[in-house]
Amino acid sequence: MTPEEKYELFEKSCGNELSINEKARLNKLFDEDDAVKKEFQLYKELHSHLDTNLNTENEQAALTDSLKKLGDNYFAKKPEKKVVKEAQKEDKEKVKKQIETTTTKKPKVIKIPAWSYAVAASVAIIFGVYFFSQSSPVYNDFATIPELSISERGDAAEMVKNAENAFNSKKYVVAEKYLSELISRDKNNAEYQFYYGISLLQQDKYSNATAIFKKLYQGNSVYKYKSIWFEALNQLKQKKYDQCAELLKTLPEDAEDYKQAQKLLKKLQ
Amino acid sequence: MGNIKLHTDQKYIEALLKNDTAVLKEIYENFAPKVVGYIKKNNGDASRAQDIIQETLITIYKQAREKGLQLTCPFDAYFFLLCKRKWLNELKKSSGKEVTINEGIVSVDDESVRFAEETEIFNAKHELFTEMFDQLGKACKELLKVTFTIKSMEEVAQKLGQSYAYVRKKKSLCIGQLTQLVQNAPRFNQLKNLL
Numbered sequence: 001m002t003p004e005e006k007y008e009l010f011e012k013s014c015g016n017e018l019s020i021n022e023k024a025r026l027n028k029l030f031d032e033d034d035a036v037k038k039e040f041q042l043y044k045e046l047h048s049h050l051d052t053n054l055n056t057e058n059e060q061a062a063l064t065d066s067l068k069k070l071g072d073n074y075f076a077k078k079p080e081k082k083v084v085k086e087a088q089k090e091d092k093e094k095v096k097k098q099i100e101t102t103t104t105k106k107p108k109v110i111k112i113p114a115w116s117y118a119v120a121a122s123v124a125i126i127f128g129v130y131f132f133s134q135s136s137p138v139y140n141d142f143a144t145i146p147e148l149s150i151s152e153r154g155d156a157a158e159m160v161k162n163a164e165n166a167f168n169s170k171k172y173v174v175a176e177k178y179l180s181e182l183i184s185r186d187k188n189n190a191e192y193q194f195y196y197g198i199s200l201l202q203q204d205k206y207s208n209a210t211a212i213f214k215k216l217y218q219g220n221s222v223y224k225y226k227s228i229w230f231e232a233l234n235q236l237k238q239k240k241y242d243q244c245a246e247l248l249k250t251l252p253e254d255a256e257d258y259k260q261a262q263k264l265l266k267k268l269q
Numbered sequence: 270m271g272n273i274k275l276h277t278d279q280k281y282i283e284a285l286l287k288n289d290t291a292v293l294k295e296i297y298e299n300f301a302p303k304v305v306g307y308i309k310k311n312n313g314d315a316s317r318a319q320d321i322i323q324e325t326l327i328t329i330y331k332q333a334r335e336k337g338l339q340l341t342c343p344f345d346a347y348f349f350l351l352c353k354r355k356w357l358n359e360l361k362k363s364s365g366k367e368v369t370i371n372e373g374i375v376s377v378d379d380e381s382v383r384f385a386e387e388t389e390i391f392n393a394k395h396e397l398f399t400e401m402f403d404q405l406g407k408a409c410k411e412l413l414k415v416t417f418t419i420k421s422m423e424e425v426a427q428k429l430g431q432s433y434a435y436v437r438k439k440k441s442l443c444i445g446q447l448t449q450l451v452q453n454a455p456r457f458n459q460l461k462n463l464l
């Protein structure tokens with residue numbers, strides 16, 4: 001028996017499509033060769049693995065997003081950032097104290113020089129500015145949402161109008177619905193997909209958005225580079241700075257968002 | 270399987286399957302503190318703990334989805350064991366850093382250990398299968414995606430403009446190829462020994 005025939009029998013068995021003769025043939029094979037039996041078990045397992053996993057991508061992405069949100073909320077209750085802020089405060093106070101002690105170490109001098117306050121204040125300001133500019137960049141500083149304007153095509157015209165209106169008035173939940181409907185009619189339309197991705201991202205549906213942008217930047221549409229940029233912003237929004245930087249580095253110089261990307265990269269370093 | 274007595278904590282498994290955020294929130298509130306405490310004590314921080322918890326819950330979800338996980342032990346010990354081992358693995362992977370193992374946090378009964386081990390083996394297999402799937406050629410990957418997302422093979426055949434028998438044959442060859450890839454992976458033999 002050729003491997004082709006063997007696998008066809010395996011497949012028929014998984015789909016309950018074996019004739020009585022074929023069933024007997026397969027059982028005979030199993031009796032004769034334990035390796036075939038084992039191979040069939042693995043085949044069956046892979047069949048069920050594919051069946052579940054190729055069908056539940058969206059469901060799993062939705063769960064991942066829920067968990068991310070719940071986790072963010074749960075962990076935000078006891079943020080570690082507080083510690084950093086406290087440390088900054090302490091630092092500032094230390095400097096102030098140092099200045100105070102250095103100034104008060106000369107007790108015989110009659111007046112406390114007024115400039116010491118100025119120094120303290122400016123040191124505090126410098127610290128503030130320093131830490132402020134050190135703080136991590138955020139999504140909203142970099143995300144400029146483009147306008148959606150789709151050229152109309154026949155019977156989809158009304159759906160397109162609805163999608164456009166919803167998207168441009170920032171009603172992303174509604175836009176998602178219309179765009180998803182449009183995509184189901186026109187699967188390879190990169191424009192629909194790109195704006196669909198943004199609608200998801202604006203609703204913090206991170207993993208779903210990633211799936212869309214990834215498909216686009218692995219492809220060759222006009223939205224290739226735009227999708228890299230938005231996927232980087234997606235990572236930024238989730239505070240995954242390393243992943244964000246990795247994506248930004250793949251943007252070529254002639255990409256529309258190159259300059260912004262470089263700016264963001266600098267902030268991330 | 271009929272007569273096993275499910276533990277009331279099966280509700281957490283159901284919540285993962287249904288994406289029921291109210292109950293999922295309970296998971297964080299009830300079970301996260303112990304995990305966070307453990308990871309912090311062992312060279313980690315809260316943000317790593319958040320990742321470990323999320324990854325572990327996704328693994329449990331996958332097992333429940335594919336194999337119909339039925340919990341007959343408390344979620345607490347099972348979940349903690351999984352998070353703990355995942356974290357220790359990460360530590361081992363990322364550095365030769367000394368790993369302090371703190372066993373005495375949860376009283377562990379045999380059943381929780383058994384469940385956790387099953388989930389770990391499931392996860393290892395799942396990762397291997399996914400990796401090998403990625404190694405398939407583009408044509409096979411696409412064919413499998415189509416045949417498994419559109420349930421009716423007749424519809425697939427129609428869509429591809431091929432006969433039903435032809436599509437089934439192609440599909441069987443692609444899964445056959447995947448079977449070979451998995452069988453030849455050294456990791457598969459290690460896994461087999463665990464079963």
